[in-house]
Amino acid sequence: MDSHQLDIVSLAWCRELGLPDDALRRPGTRTVGPATDTIRFVRLGGASALIGPEWLLARAADVTDETLASRSTLVELTRDHGGRCTGPRLLAYASEVHADIDVDNPLISHVLPHVQALQSLCPPDDVAEADLTSRRNWFTLLDEDENPLAGAGYAEWQGIVARVAVLTAPGTRRCGHGSVVGRLCTNDAIDEGMIPQWSSDPGNTPSRRLAARLGFEELGSVTEITLAAP
Known part of the structure; x- marks a missing residue:
């Protein structure tokens, strides 16, 4: 996937998370989004975004992206507030049409x-x-x-x-x-x-x-x- 296509994917996630359109286009940076009761941590192409309540943002400030992406880390950071965790889910993207379907006239x-x-x-x-x-x-x-x-x-x-x-x-x-x-x-x-x-x-x-x-x-x-x- 080229950089332009990755920018398009990043734009979609920024819109979903309520972030500026370019928030996930800077590899190596973490963007903190608007406070909300639903916590989401997204990693994409070397950039990341953390969306959640103020107390969670403070607790995660010094935690690396790799550690924060772990299910156990977010569960531990929010243990005293309860909640239900889903993920992590790996995100993969395709960019090219391929003709190999290996079946004639399916x-x-x-x-x-x-x-x-x-x-x-x-x-x-x-x-x-x-x-x-x-x-x-x-x-x-x-x-x-x-x-x-x-x-x-x-x-x-x-x-x-x-x-x-x-x-x-x-x-x-x-x-x-x-x-x-x-x-x-x-x-x-x-x-x-x-x-x-x-x-x-x-x-x-x-x-x-x-x-x-x-x-x-x-x-x-x-x-x-x-x-x-x-």
Whole structure:
């Protein structure tokens, strides 16, 4: 990913976090955002931003970015305030269209019922992780009997980023089906003028490997804590 594309991704995150448009374009710097009850720490391309209440900003002032990106560090800094932590989630981005889908004339559906049929075959945690029904621009690979094998979709975010996810039926994994729909979905997002974003748990090796095969480059992470009500 070139510097211009990274600037576009940075702009999307700045808008999301309520920061000046260039706040994440200075590698090696940390920006402190407006105080809020929802804590978010974002690292992107060597820059970072910390959003949270004043007491948290003070506690984290001398903590390095690498340490702060750890789930355990943010949990410890906020232990006396409670709350629920999600992340860290690795952020990866793709910038080029690729033609290698390894299947001739795949049968692809773009309708919600096939997405729902695919979800019915998958474990609830996998369904929640991909959250395909909240996305659009679906690509569901079907077999000759129109049974779903794998699906992908993306949701437009901040007008310039496409949040991509892939879901594969348990009985058909390791067959390359996820790569087929992931490639078609990623290419479509790029053709629409957006930069695809992939989010993975650091311990989800299959997800990270699939993203790498699709051309996604890991460039940052996000960790969030929703504080308990006072």
